[in-house]
Amino acid sequence: MSRILLSVFILTIVIGCQNPKPKEQDLMRIKSAADVNTKKVILLMADTLMAQSIDKGIKAQELPALKFLIDHGQYYKDLVSSFPTMSVTIDSSLLTGKYPDVHRVPGLTWYSAESKKIINYGTGPLEVLGHGIHPVLTDALIHLNGSHLNRNVPTIYEDLARQGLKSGSINGLIYRGASDHKLSIPGWIQGTASLPKEIQVKGPDLLSLGSLSNPFEGVENLPDGLTNRLGMNNNFAIDAVKHLIQTHKLPDFLFVYLPDLDQKLHKKGPTDLNGVKKLDQQLGSLLKTFGSPEKALKDAVIIVIGDSGMTPILPAGQNPVIDLPALLADARVLRPGEDVSEETEIILAVNETMAYVYSLKADRSLSDVAAVLKDDPRIDFIAWKEKEWVNVMQGSTAKLLKFKAGGTLTDEYRQSWTVGQNSEVLDIKVNAAAHSLDYNEYPDVLKRLSGALHSHKGEFLVVTAKPGYELADKASPTHKGGGGHGSIRKMESLVPLIIGGTDQKPEYLRMVDLKAYLLSLLTQKTHNGE
Known part of the structure; x- marks a missing residue:
C-alpha cells in the first residue's frame, strides 16, 4: 500500500492539480477562428516509443494503426531527441524549438547555484522524500513552467496565440501558454507540502492535466480514478481527444502526451512489445473516431513521435x-x-x-x-x-x-x-x-x-x-534488468517520427526543429496529402 500511495503521490508531483469542476470555458474557447478547411494538427508523443519496436510489431502484423499511418504517410526512424534524454528537457526543446542552453530546463533533476538547492521534478519516491515534499512539489507545480522554462523564449502555444490560432495540451508536462488557468491543490497535498490552495498558471487555450486538471469533468466520463493513475494515462488522453473530435472542438494544434509505454519498458526492458500493441489499439480507436482512418488523414495532420529511446540495463x-x-x-x-x-x-x-x-x-x-x-x-x-x-x-x-x-x-x-x-x-x-x-x-x-x-x-x-x-x-x-535513458548514444537518442495527412517534410530530423515545422503546417491555408 505504501508503494501505491507513493506512486500516486509522484504522479501528482509531475502533473499538477486542479479543481474537479467543469472547465467548460476551456472547451468553448478552443473553437478556431481560422478557415474551417484548414487541417488541425494533432501531435501524439508516446513516451519511449522506439522504431525497432514498431518495425518488429509491423513485421508480426500486430500494429495495424501504426502500419496504416506509415503506409499512408512519412516514417522516419532517426529523429534526434534533446539531451539529456528526459521528458521535461525533451518537451521543452520540442515546444520552444531550442536546446537547454536556451530554454533552461537542464533535466529531471539539477542543481541551482542561484538558489543553492537541488531541483527535482519527481525522479523517484525515495529521492522525493529525501529532498522534501514541499520543495519538489513547488518546483514541479510552480517553477518548472513559471520560471525555470526561460520566459524570454516563446513556446509554440504562445506563438500560435499571437497569430490568433487555438491550441491545447492534454497531459503535457511543459504547457506554458497565453491563457489563464488555475491549478488547485487537493487538501491532502496542501497539508503535506504547505502549498496554496490555488496556483495561477499560463497555458494553452485547453489545458488538461489528468483528472486533477480536467476540463472534461461533467462533460465526458474519462478514466480518472485512483486505479487509473488520476487520469495521467493513455486511455484518459485518447478518450479526451476522441471527445474533441466527436464534438468538433479540436483546436488548431493539440499536443497529447501518452506515458504508459515508458513505465512498462523501464520495468521489462525495451524489447517488450505489449505496451506498443496497446498503444496501437488506442491509436486505431482515435483514427476511427473521425469516421475512418482515411478520413482522419483528410481532416487532420496526425503526427506520432517518441521522446527518447531506451537502453537495456543489465540484471x-x-x-x-x-x-x-x-x-x-x-x-x-x-x-x-x-x-x-x-x-x-x-x-x-x-x-x-x-x-x-x-x-x-x-x-x-x-x-x-x-x-x-x-x-x-x-x-x-x-x-x-x-x-x-x-x-x-x-x-x-x-x-x-x-x-x-x-x-x-x-x-x-x-x-x-x-x-x-x-x-x-x-x-x-x-x-x-x-x-x-x-x-x-x-x-x-x-x-x-x-x-x-x-x-x-x-x-x-x-x-x-x-x-x-x-x-x-x-x-x-x-x-x-529493465531499461533506462538519459544519455546521448543512438539507442537513447533516436526516436521514430510518423507524419500522416501532409506531404510537407521537416527540414531537419531533430526534436528541436519540430516547432518550426509545426508552425509551417499550422500557418498554411491548405495541406497536401489529402
Whole structure:
C-alpha cells in the first residue's frame, strides 16, 4: 500500500492539480477562428516509443494503426531527441524549438547555484522524500513552467496565440501558454507540502492535466480514478481527444502526451512489445473516431513521435548500477535532503544514464573529479566546459577531445565547429579537406552536449554511462534488468517520427526543429496529402 500511495503521490508531483469542476470555458474557447478547411494538427508523443519496436510489431502484423499511418504517410526512424534524454528537457526543446542552453530546463533533476538547492521534478519516491515534499512539489507545480522554462523564449502555444490560432495540451508536462488557468491543490497535498490552495498558471487555450486538471469533468466520463493513475494515462488522453473530435472542438494544434509505454519498458526492458500493441489499439480507436482512418488523414495532420529511446540495463548480478558517491568517497558529497554548506564539496544530480556532477571547491577542479570517475570501466565519457571550449574525456582510456562553437568544420545541420585532438572519443568523422564532420554513435553530439553544459550556471561535469549501466546517488531509482535513458548514444537518442495527412517534410530530423515545422503546417491555408 505504501508503494501505491507513493506512486500516486509522484504522479501528482509531475502533473499538477486542479479543481474537479467543469472547465467548460476551456472547451468553448478552443473553437478556431481560422478557415474551417484548414487541417488541425494533432501531435501524439508516446513516451519511449522506439522504431525497432514498431518495425518488429509491423513485421508480426500486430500494429495495424501504426502500419496504416506509415503506409499512408512519412516514417522516419532517426529523429534526434534533446539531451539529456528526459521528458521535461525533451518537451521543452520540442515546444520552444531550442536546446537547454536556451530554454533552461537542464533535466529531471539539477542543481541551482542561484538558489543553492537541488531541483527535482519527481525522479523517484525515495529521492522525493529525501529532498522534501514541499520543495519538489513547488518546483514541479510552480517553477518548472513559471520560471525555470526561460520566459524570454516563446513556446509554440504562445506563438500560435499571437497569430490568433487555438491550441491545447492534454497531459503535457511543459504547457506554458497565453491563457489563464488555475491549478488547485487537493487538501491532502496542501497539508503535506504547505502549498496554496490555488496556483495561477499560463497555458494553452485547453489545458488538461489528468483528472486533477480536467476540463472534461461533467462533460465526458474519462478514466480518472485512483486505479487509473488520476487520469495521467493513455486511455484518459485518447478518450479526451476522441471527445474533441466527436464534438468538433479540436483546436488548431493539440499536443497529447501518452506515458504508459515508458513505465512498462523501464520495468521489462525495451524489447517488450505489449505496451506498443496497446498503444496501437488506442491509436486505431482515435483514427476511427473521425469516421475512418482515411478520413482522419483528410481532416487532420496526425503526427506520432517518441521522446527518447531506451537502453537495456543489465540484471543485478552484473553490477549495472554505478554508485557515484562510492566513486567519490574522498569528497564530502551532498546527501539528499541536506542543505548546501561550506563543507559541501560535490553535488550530484542523476538523470538515470546521465548525471550532472558539481564541484563547489576551488581546490577540487573539474578535471580532477573527471580523472577519478574515468577509472570506472562502466563510464562512457565525462565532459566539462572551460572558457569557450568543451573538454570530453573518454572513460577508461582518458583520451581527450576538445571542441568549441565556430570554426571551419560544418555538420549536417549547418552548425560550425572547431574540433581538436581525439575525435574518436565522440565517434566523429572529420573531413578536413571538405571542411565537414559527420556524427555516428552520438547524434548531433556537439550541439546537444554543449547545450547541456550551458543550460544553467555553475561548475559541473556531464557524465554518461556505457550501454547496460546506469548512474545512481544514494536514493536514485534504478532499473536492474529493465531499461533506462538519459544519455546521448543512438539507442537513447533516436526516436521514430510518423507524419500522416501532409506531404510537407521537416527540414531537419531533430526534436528541436519540430516547432518550426509545426508552425509551417499550422500557418498554411491548405495541406497536401489529402
